[in-house]
Amino acid sequence: MPPSAADLPGEGTPGQTLAVAAQSLYLANLLLLPVLSFLALAWLYASRRKDAPPLALCHLQQTVAASLWAGVLLVGVNALILALGGYDGPNVWTVVIVYFTVFHATLVMAGMYGLAKAMAGQCWRIPLVGRPLPPGCGRGVDSGG
Numbered sequence: 001m002p003p004s005a006a007d008l009p010g011e012g013t014p015g016q017t018l019a020v021a022a023q024s025l026y027l028a029n030l031l032l033l034p035v036l037s038f039l040a041l042a043w044l045y046a047s048r049r050k051d052a053p054p055l056a057l058c059h060l061q062q063t064v065a066a067s068l069w070a071g072v073l074l075v076g077v078n079a080l081i082l083a084l085g086g087y088d089g090p091n092v093w094t095v096v097i098v099y100f101t102v103f104h105a106t107l108v109m110a111g112m113y114g115l116a117k118a119m120a121g122q123c124w125r126i127p128l129v130g131r132p133l134p135p136g137c138g139r140g141v142d143s144g145g
Contacts, residue, residue, distance in 0.1 A: 013121030015056030018048060022056070023115040026063035030070060030108050036117060038067055054136025058123040061131040062114060073103050117134040 022044060028038035045060045052060060077099045084091040110126050117124035123137030 010091060012084060013055055015053030015059075016118065016121045018044075018052060018056035019059035019121075020115065021117035022059045022063045023118045027108070027115065029067050029109045030104070030111060038071075041067060054134050055118075055121060055123055057134045058125075058137045059114065059118050061134065062124065062126050063111075065108065065131045066126050066129055070104075070107050073099070073107075077103075 002048065022041065025037050025041040027060065029041060041063060045064050049057060049060060077095060081087060081089070081092055081095050084095065088091075114124055123133055125131070125133055
């Protein structure tokens, strides 16, 4: 007898499709289409935050917060480059390489982990920059790592 939807892990969790969409848009924002994906994510958050199930709300809040932090880091790196002598200065490539290997890669890895959590139907909080979990998401049961 084939398994039912209730027997499959992660299937049938309220808000799971929306959570996966939020995480996918977050990764697209970092890797594919930065501005368009962020606008789509912001629209999704604005239109669904009041009626989203806890799982979807969790992932929506995490991805919007992390996207905003990614933007702040990008502006900060550009300000640092300008402060160190502009784009013709000798330190440009050092700052760019450090940014991409430390900050950008960390944000991408967090997004990939968040997508895996969303696909598994689990709430997750991004360390350091993530928002607190909404009511209805488990606090101690696989909520952080």
